[in-house]
Amino acid sequence: MELPDAFGRYRPHIDASLRSVLGEGSPPLLYQMMRYHLGWEDEVGRSLQNGSGKALRPTLLLLACETVGGDWQKALPAAAALELVHNFSLIHDDIQDQDRERRHRPTVWAVWGEAQAINAGDALLAVAHLAALSSLDIGVPSAKVVETVKTLDRSTLEMVEGQSMDLSFEASNDITLRDYMEMISRKTGALFDCAFRLGALIGGDDAKVVEAFAECGRRLGIAFQVRDDMLGVWGSPAETGKPLGADILRRKKSLPIVYALSARGQERDELAEVYTQPEIRQEDVAVVLKALEALGAPEYCRSLAMSKKAEALAQLEEVGLEPGSYQAIKEMADFVLERTY
Amino acid sequence: MELPDAFGRYRPHIDASLRSVLGEGSPPLLYQMMRYHLGWEDEVGRSLQNGSGKALRPTLLLLACETVGGDWQKALPAAAALELVHNFSLIHDDIQDQDRERRHRPTVWAVWGEAQAINAGDALLAVAHLAALSSLDIGVPSAKVVETVKTLDRSTLEMVEGQSMDLSFEASNDITLRDYMEMISRKTGALFDCAFRLGALIGGDDAKVVEAFAECGRRLGIAFQVRDDMLGVWGSPAETGKPLGADILRRKKSLPIVYALSARGQERDELAEVYTQPEIRQEDVAVVLKALEALGAPEYCRSLAMSKKAEALAQLEEVGLEPGSYQAIKEMADFVLERTY
Numbered sequence: 001m002e003l004p005d006a007f008g009r010y011r012p013h014i015d016a017s018l019r020s021v022l023g024e025g026s027p028p029l030l031y032q033m034m035r036y037h038l039g040w041e042d043e044v045g046r047s048l049q050n051g052s053g054k055a056l057r058p059t060l061l062l063l064a065c066e067t068v069g070g071d072w073q074k075a076l077p078a079a080a081a082l083e084l085v086h087n088f089s090l091i092h093d094d095i096q097d098q099d100r101e102r103r104h105r106p107t108v109w110a111v112w113g114e115a116q117a118i119n120a121g122d123a124l125l126a127v128a129h130l131a132a133l134s135s136l137d138i139g140v141p142s143a144k145v146v147e148t149v150k151t152l153d154r155s156t157l158e159m160v161e162g163q164s165m166d167l168s169f170e171a172s173n174d175i176t177l178r179d180y181m182e183m184i185s186r187k188t189g190a191l192f193d194c195a196f197r198l199g200a201l202i203g204g205d206d207a208k209v210v211e212a213f214a215e216c217g218r219r220l221g222i223a224f225q226v227r228d229d230m231l232g233v234w235g236s237p238a239e240t241g242k243p244l245g246a247d248i249l250r251r252k253k254s255l256p257i258v259y260a261l262s263a264r265g266q267e268r269d270e271l272a273e274v275y276t277q278p279e280i281r282q283e284d285v286a287v288v289l290k291a292l293e294a295l296g297a298p299e300y301c302r303s304l305a306m307s308k309k310a311e312a313l314a315q316l317e318e319v320g321l322e323p324g325s326y327q328a329i330k331e332m333a334d335f336v337l338e339r340t341y
Numbered sequence: 342m343e344l345p346d347a348f349g350r351y352r353p354h355i356d357a358s359l360r361s362v363l364g365e366g367s368p369p370l371l372y373q374m375m376r377y378h379l380g381w382e383d384e385v386g387r388s389l390q391n392g393s394g395k396a397l398r399p400t401l402l403l404l405a406c407e408t409v410g411g412d413w414q415k416a417l418p419a420a421a422a423l424e425l426v427h428n429f430s431l432i433h434d435d436i437q438d439q440d441r442e443r444r445h446r447p448t449v450w451a452v453w454g455e456a457q458a459i460n461a462g463d464a465l466l467a468v469a470h471l472a473a474l475s476s477l478d479i480g481v482p483s484a485k486v487v488e489t490v491k492t493l494d495r496s497t498l499e500m501v502e503g504q505s506m507d508l509s510f511e512a513s514n515d516i517t518l519r520d521y522m523e524m525i526s527r528k529t530g531a532l533f534d535c536a537f538r539l540g541a542l543i544g545g546d547d548a549k550v551v552e553a554f555a556e557c558g559r560r561l562g563i564a565f566q567v568r569d570d571m572l573g574v575w576g577s578p579a580e581t582g583k584p585l586g587a588d589i590l591r592r593k594k595s596l597p598i599v600y601a602l603s604a605r606g607q608e609r610d611e612l613a614e615v616y617t618q619p620e621i622r623q624e625d626v627a628v629v630l631k632a633l634e635a636l637g638a639p640e641y642c643r644s645l646a647m648s649k650k651a652e653a654l655a656q657l658e659e660v661g662l663e664p665g666s667y668q669a670i671k672e673m674a675d676f677v678l679e680r681t682y
Contacts, residue, residue, distance in 0.1 A: 025502070026502065027502060027505050027506045027509065029505060029509060030501070030502055030505040089463075092459050092460075092463060095455075095456070095459060096455075096456035096459055096460075097456075114436075114437075114455075115436070115437035115438075115508050116505060116508060116509075118433050118436065118437055118459065119433075119437075119501050119504055119505045119508070121463075122433060122462075122466070122497075122501045123498055123501045123502070123505075125463070125466060126494050126495075126497045126498035126501065127498065129470065129490070129494040130491070130494050130495065130498070133487060133490065133491050133494065136487060141483075142482075142483035142484045142486075142487050143483045145483075145487050146474060146477060146483050146486055146487060146490075149470070149474065149487075149490055150471070150474050153467050153470040153471050153474065154467075154471065156463075156467045157464055157467035157468065157471070160371070160460050160463045160464045160467060161366070161367065161368060161371055161464070163460055164368050164370060164371040164457060164460045164464075165368045167456050167457060167460070168368065168370060168457075
């Protein structure tokens with residue numbers, strides 16, 4: 001599917017904002033790692049074109065700001081901050097998961113080692129905060145800047161809580177669907193909540209509208225993660241850049257697996273047997289895929305994502321927004337559900 | 342030597358402030374790791390008495406606030422935030438240095454693994470920010486809260502820069518005294534600068550006085566690190582809790598070594614030979630200690646620390662503070678130089 005227009009519209013401004021807060025610095029290695037991770041440079045510091053991600057979270061933030069009738073340019077520092085918080089978490093996640101590749105490139109720790117990669121993440125989080133604080137320089141009042149930073153910190157903490165839960169799940173074989181939903185609400189939902197909350201906060205001043213956007217964002221984030229989990233199991237290697245059944249081989253307790261393990265019957269027991277083995281081999285992948293199919297995991301995931309999307313949009317309707325006014329958000333929600341990478 | 346009075350005076354208030362921002366939370370493991378690291382609990386969550394550090398940085402912050410005539414109670418959230426930023430860095434440093442012990446206890450990563458320890462550090466940094474923002478709730482005006490958070494973020498970034506330099510130094514054999522000073526000014530000086538800057542900022546309103554305190558703090562931080570490096574080589578194992586010549590065995594490029602390697606003569610060459618070996622053995626320690634002695638490293642370190650302390654106090658004199666008004670700061674400066682642990 002094509003990317004919604006919103007991505008292209010804001011992208012150059014998000015990039016400019018990111019580059020204004022993160023340039024050269026000392027020691028050079030630390031700043032090089034950050035620029036590398038953001039896809040601006042290769043391993044030896046040469047400039048790259050098109051190396052960056054989609055910048056989904058800052059795009060949602062600016063869209064929320066515009067949708068409530070605000071000046072989205074005033075929200076650019078917050079948007080840059082959010083993108084940096086997201087990227088701080090990716091650098092640390094890659095160390096924690098021992099992932100050597102992201103977006104078809106070696107991860108920061110794979111190039112520079114774990115110790116320096118921890119620094120790169122830590123520094124990026126500090127730069128993210130400084131970005132948010134620079135809202136002050138473009139006329140956002142102090143009280144709103146304080147609220148922006150507080151929202152960002154709470155969301156960061158919640159995201160780390162989710163990451164901590166996710167890591168604990170790896171060692172357990174009795175994760176319930178409820179545990180799983182709680183975990184992704186924090187790990188992924190928190191920053192989507194933050195995106196919409198900050199956009200509505202900077203763009204407007206109605207506390208009820210801000211809450212509705214935040215709730216909408218949280219549910220979209222959950223739908224996004226469900227889709228992510230689907231792609232991790234059934235995604236096309238050519239599009240995702242990951243091997244077939246990547247998350248199965250990694251024994252990840254993602255939604256399809258948690259759902260199937262919570263079912264009953266022969267297929268469930270076969271699946272459970274595979275997951276009690278110390279290691280999952282390539283030949284087990286077919287067994288797992290067959291069991292997931294038989295237990296209806298694809299349909300379950302798809303319908304959960306769709307209902308979260310519907311719930312998300314209903315939040316905006318409930319506070320009386322005209323459907324026409326959030327058409328662009330609807331397009332983003334469709335994208336979240338239909339994306340193939 | 343005895344601890345200066347200031348430690349005891351503020352301590353219960355600092356502790357209360359820390360406990361008000363960091364209590365129970367979910368997932369329990371994440372919050373347990375943070376409380377464990379702060380010395381409040383043992384590995385299985387039982388309360389500990391006297392497990393915490395000296396809380397030097399928040400004590401300096403409150404002292405600076407009081408010295409400029411401010412209400413130090415208003416600076417408590419910032420003091421708690423600073424202590425948490427310091428502890429965030431310790432959790433990550435222990436992973437990076439692969440240190441299994443701190444303050445006679447296993448480090449967080451040694452108990453719960455590196456992946457979860459990264460989360461514990463990340464979460465502590467987010468909690469630190471939320472602590473600083475809670476200044477608002479006790480009547481600190483928004484504009485000053487924004488300034489507080491910005492100072493904290495800049496200092497955090499500078500500290501991470503210093504940590505990144507320090508790690509790079511390990512792989513190099515030609516670190517100059519200038520490189521070393523630049524590194525410790527960031528790695529340690531930044532948070533001491535932050536302590537005094539925040540205290541003077543929250544307690545007063547004179548930009549020149551704030552700068553003088555910040556410069557004073559930075560130099561005290563450098564003196565503190567020099568003393569730390571001395572204790573790492575010549576400290577008493579019983580007092581520091583580290584083995585004799587701990588930093589020599591770890592090949593740490595601390596001040597005594599950097600100084601001695603920058604000298605000339607036979608002892609310097611013997612030392613350089615030891616440091617080009619892939620590993621330093623227990624029997625090399627005596628050789629290194631003899632060379633350091635012969636090259637005058639103890640005197641060099643001692644006089645550098647003393648001159649930084651003198652420079653620090655001169656900053657306060659220069660902006661016209663009555664010597665009697667900063668007697669408690671002088672006592673703290675003496676402590677920084679004479680401490681044996």
